[in-house]
Amino acid sequence: MSTTSRRYAALAGITAAAVAIGIAEPVAVLTGPRSAPLVAVGGVVVDAVPESLKQLAIDLFGTADKIALLVGTGLLLGGFAALFGVLAVRRLAFGLAGIAAFGVIGVAAALTRSGADAADALPSLVGAGLGGLVLWLFIAGPFELDPWPWSPPTPIVPPAASVPPAGPVPPAAPVSPAGPALGSRAEPPSAASPTPEGLPVPVTPAEPVSPAGPVTPAAPVAPGGQSATGAAEVDPESRRRFLTSSGVLLGTALAAGLGGRWLAGRRGVSAARDAIRLPAPVAPAAAVPAGADLSLAQLAPYVTSNLGFYRIDTALVVPQVDPDSWRLRIHGRVGTERTYTYADLLARPLVERYVTLACVSNEVGGDLIGNARWLGVPLRELLDEVEPDADADQVVGRSVDGWTCGTPTAALRDGRDALLAVGMNGEPLPVEHGFPVRMVVPGLYGYVSACKWVTELELTRFADFDAYWVPRGWSVQGPIKTQSRIDTPRGRNRLTTGPVTIAGVAWAQHRGIRQVEVRVDDGEWQQAELAPAVSVDTWVQWSWRWDATPGEHRLQVRATDATGETQTERTQDVVPDGATGWHTVTVTVR
Known part of the structure; x- marks a missing residue:
């Protein structure tokens, strides 16, 4: 089979797969966006892929890791679809079997997701059926080339020349x-x-006879456009019809896919969120003190905007949870099981607090951290109402999509401002940050505390249940480590000789920061100036004036928390309980 032949065959397979995926999206509008084949299979990949690959994706793509996963899954599917197209030319059943296999995988992935029902299989079934139909149309139906350039040549024996x-x-x-x-x-x-x-x-005169022998007559052309040598002569009109058909189907698939995504968004909960008016807190957050934000270029603001707040979770599509139908069930090792509605929470006395959240996947110097003003119900009050058993040392938060985190019960009842949050920076929670309700717990990494789209709190024991990340190699408990970061100047910045302000942030939630130190080229540690902060539950900005001299210089920072513990120089990866080491940047001064 020639290169050109394979390209046509691959195009037929890719078009069939595109139709299957594209048409499945509008169907998933009816059954839920998580049932779409690409999303369902991607969710299984997220759960099954080795932790090292997940961390690599976060390191490479940051908060765009989910988009990268969906794009990668689509490209992988396209590669297999091209192969199925080539196989289908050899034998149509091979290609159809490949499409069917992907349909089965999509059905299995959709049905194994948390909360799935039989209807979730529909997008994959419809998509696979239409994909198989398109493959047949190209290989054996009215869209096929006449002849296919890869058709086996018909052997034709030319008649023998007349020789005396x-x-x-x-x-x-x-x-x-x-x-x-x-x-x-x-x-x-x-x-x-x-x-x-x-x-x-x-x-x-007699006609002379050529010494080379008689002239061989032109080879006859076989039916269907093949010469006696076996070379295909594709009718240009047939080729044009094939390419036009594939183009139209690819365009239709793209329009259907994008249209399905758009419709899913329209069926979402943005309108319901916009209609919510949060009550004023009975205990407002303390005002941000003057000077807490140094307002320097490249320095992270003291309060992170909702749009700029990092997002790390396992949801490939943002769950759309209707606040009117939302319920929180608190059960397990409790004296009294209780269920709360969204209206129940808004009717309770709400408190407002500034809390800095950090992801355990944050590398030294990374930006998977943010500070916001949260509004919610103290979790301590809700737990007191259900009367936990004395041995219930873990509270398992369960998301609407089945994700779980295991929080120490003591951390939710020791007086810290652990909230069941309904608001963020003065507005209802953004949908991508857990609307309508999420958990916020100061001093713990998000993987053990920050359950978004929460629908259950189960009182249990660490000995009885491992939450989502624990079997994947992460520690059972994840207290946030003392960390600091240089925001300005950035690595490889070119500076001019003279006074330069070095500044950044430091954090040790629920303990607070006592001091920050900076050094240049392994010299003596110099104490930086700390800006004021709202509380020990937020990060703090710091700054230090440096008289820069010409040359290349290495800047380092370290912080000491309120307990007197200074962050270690020892470098450790984020697994299993957070990265350690001193943030270092290299700058050039001229």
């Missing part, structure tokens, strides 16, 4: 009465030779 048979010279012809016998040694009559009637006749 070899053998003895035929006997001499009889002598005519009018002259010598034909073929005799006598001279042939010339044009002036008289006939018996005495009139001259023209004589045509």
Whole structure:
């Protein structure tokens, strides 16, 4: 099969797969966006892929890791679809079997997600059916090329050329009465030779025979456009029809896919969120003190905007949870099981607090951290109402999509501002940050505390249940480590000689920061100036004035928390319980 042949076959397979995925999206509008094949399979990949690959994706793509996963899954599917197209030309059943196999995978992935029902299989079934139909149309139906350039050549044997048979010279012809016998040694009559009637006749000379032999006649053309040599001669009109059909189907698939995504968004909860008016807190957050934000270029603001707040979770599509139908069930090792509605929470006395959240996947110097003003119900109050058993040392938060985190019960009842949050920076929670309700717990990494789209709190024991990340190699408990970061100047910045402000942030939630130190080129540690902060539950900005000299310099920072513990120089990866080490940047001064 030639390169051109494979390209046509691959295009047929890719078009079939695109139709399958694209058409499944509008169907998933009816069954839920998590049932779409690409999303369902991507969710299984997220759950099953080795932790090292997940961390690599976060390191490479940051908060765009989910988009990268969906794009990668789509490209992988396209590669297999191209292969199925090539196989289908050899035998149509091979290609159809490949499409069917992907349909089965999509169905299985959709049905194994948390909260799935039989209807979730519908997008994959419809998509696979239409994908198989398209493949048939291209390989055996009205859209196929005539002939396919990869069709096996029809052997054609050209007729043998007429060659005089070899053998003895035929006997001499009889002598005519009018002259010598034909073929005799006598001279042939010339044009002036008289006939018996005495009139001259023209004589045509014998046609010479080529020494190379007789001329071979042109090879006949086989039916369907193939020459006797087996080379395909594709009708241009047939090729145009094939390419036009594939283009139209690819465009239709793209429009259907994007349209399905758009419709899913329209069926979301943005309108319901916009209609919510949060009550004023009975205990407002303390005002941000003057000077808490140094307002320097490149320095992270003290309060992170909702739009700029990092997002790390396992949801490939943002769950759309209707606040009117939302319920929180608190159960397990409790004296009294309770269920709360969204209206129940808004009717309770709400408190407002600034809390800095950090992801355990945050590298030294990374930006997977943010500070916001949260509004919610103290979790301590809700737990007191259900009367936990004395041995219930873990509270398992369960998201609407089945994700779980395990929080120490003590951390939710020791007086810290652990909230069941309904608001963020003065507005209802953004949908991507857990609307309508999420958990916020100061001092713990998000993987053990920050359950978004929460629908259950189960009182249990660490000995009885491992939350989502624990079997994947992460620590059972995840207290946030003391960390600091240089925001300005950035690595490889070119500076001018003279005074330079070095600034950044430091954090040790629920303990607070006592001091920050900076050093240049492994010199003496210099104490930085700390800006004021709202509480020990937020990060703090710091700054230090440096008299820069020409050359390349290495800047380092370290922080000491309120307990007197200074962050370690020892470098550790984020797994299993958070990265350690001193943030270092290199700058050039001229």
